[in-house]
Amino acid sequence: MTDAATRLATLAEEALGAPLPLRIRAWDRSETGPPGTPVLILRNRRALRRMLWKPGELGLARAWVAGDLEIEGDLYEALDQLAGLLWERDDEPAAGRPARLVTAWKAARDPRVRHAVRDLVALAGPGLPPAPPREEAGSTRGPLHTLRRDKQAISHHYDVGNDFYELVLGPSMVYSCAYWDRPDAALEDAQHAKLDLVCRKLALEPGQRLLDVGCGWGSMVLHAARAYGVRAVGITLSEEQASYARKRIADAGLTEKVEIRVQDYREIDDGPYDAISSIGMAEHVGSVRYAEYTGILHRLLAPGGRLLNHQIARRPEPDEEAYHVDEFIDRYVFPDGELAPVGRTVSQLEEAGFEVRDVEAIREHYALTLRRWVANLERSWPEAVRLTSPGRARVWRLYMAACALSFERNRIGVNQILAVRTPEGGASGLPLRTRDWRG
Template identity: 85%
Template structure:
């Protein structure tokens, strides 16, 4: 098994049809690849079995989560170099890419030979079981109440202490709004205040925050704008944390936190609704229902602020499931839609869309700060969760930062109004003068 790294690199280049852009170090301490590049460390032969049994992203993700694979050097640089091979490769110009089907591979003598060599390198044995951090099989219809609760629990009920390490004191788990010299706390406070100003909040109004997380939005709106707020979440851990924050702030008479699905909110109308980083969980099959429910829950003249990640449009595709790693380990059943589709569905529900603000670069900055928080407190993060869970979060946040930077995905704040009969929207004449 001498020079395992060289053999793996040669086989990978044969399959991919291009030289590997990073170094490779194998379990036998052999190493190969371009000098100065980040190093993909294959700690165990088991990593190869994972990739052989599930070629592509999922096999690599399982090897990463299990600790069979690691990266030495700059993780962002490594992911950036690999992105062209793993996520952005055009099969029309790369006929020997990973996108080949098994049948196509069997017809290619070179790939058959490469597969046999890789099997020999991987050693005998059945496919290893997935790491325990992988989401279990979801039951029931897609985006049913029961299935959504399970998906939300997988992502959010991993420990409030862990999220405190990653998110910092703001406990805001969505894109911040940055200025040149902002801290993460400043930028998150600026985002919450921007949402409040876009909604035109005033003392005594009723605010519904859909997917309220750890309560940061309702706390800010109640404390700074004097509203009466209801926050709904499907996470028991988030709700308990938010209720304690509200009690500590002396706002229990002003703010209510419910463990409740947005489809079960019975007590409209509200003067304003915020939905910040929640709509990605709704899904294409439920999105028309989501917009219709929010429209019904608003009073005439009320405003909705929908803050949502978007993908780029793709031909002949109504819905887009996030990649296999994200689906299995991070956001089960998550879906992204183009911003144009979101705007259309809001309008179809009866909303008047008044403003769309794209803040893609802001999310890249936010994610890089979260990664830095996680890396700085790595030992504690592992202790609070597991080595695999910490590795999941580090990979998904770093990869997501690059996706925003590369314009593979974006994030948008869409302000919409339930404009009453007569057409008086209540918005200021000058665009983005949100004090009106």
């Protein structure tokens, strides 16, 4: 085979029924495809074997993480084009995208497709399925979202080194959607604005008790104690996060006001709290535990207290029973994480006894945030690789860039839901004009 790229493109187009939207450069340095587009580089035949043994986004991701596959050019443009080939469902039926690769693979009853697949297998060369990159989470057993399994899942994602997260997140160490007043604002300013918005929505006052569920590296409790005078408790399942947060608190002279615990939300027994923040944590709870989660937060909150639940949401599925978690995210990024439609989250908060008073959708803000994190990572790439591994750095670059596109294309969203444990008599304590966020 003297021109593997042309052969690859021809066979792929036979299976897809449409031209490939990207250029291809193969292991023999041959190249073909539309000029001026990003280049998909297959460094070896193993990259093709990975995609053939596991068609769809997981095979592609494994090839990327292992370094068998590269993208030259605009990563966002390449991922946007590849999305139309790899997704199981077509979110944009009017866009004229070619048939999806997974669909074509499953429809191999077509003789043309069978012929193309057979020749692709021959081109990939002999060999067993390549082992997944070591950055892939190990297999887990037993029921979802037990205390032990949740701690293991959190450790896989967060215990990869605080220095690495400093590099990606910047000095704020906030690992959730920032709040932007303009796209060219500084990331630190946007994260400060988000933390302050949460505090104002919760109407924090000096002397109140705040619980921050999933406190990360302590940024929310630090801001709330420093700027609003509250006494705060932050909980996390990550030992590395807790150690980092405690040092920040000590350095700020706030050890008398802020406590960090390595604790599961199901183990908290020292309520009531005047306010609860849950920022980017509920995605880890899972559908099987969500009613328990909302019930516990309702019980921990004092009558009249407020909850701010900041959570990523997916779009509703026509058949919710057939919903599957994203394979790449589940294997490499957030094991056992789940997204729910915002309507379901609102309903479950209400079923727990909360009065939902405000829902603010801020998905464009997360796209801006993710692009800044990707830029931070790319700018310090050699250091990121040194701090973790080449594969781990590649996981983060792929997942953050892909998520930025998903927020921009309205495939997922993120919402701040303000809920109140309204006391008997119905006095919520909120001002008549809620969006002023005073009172």
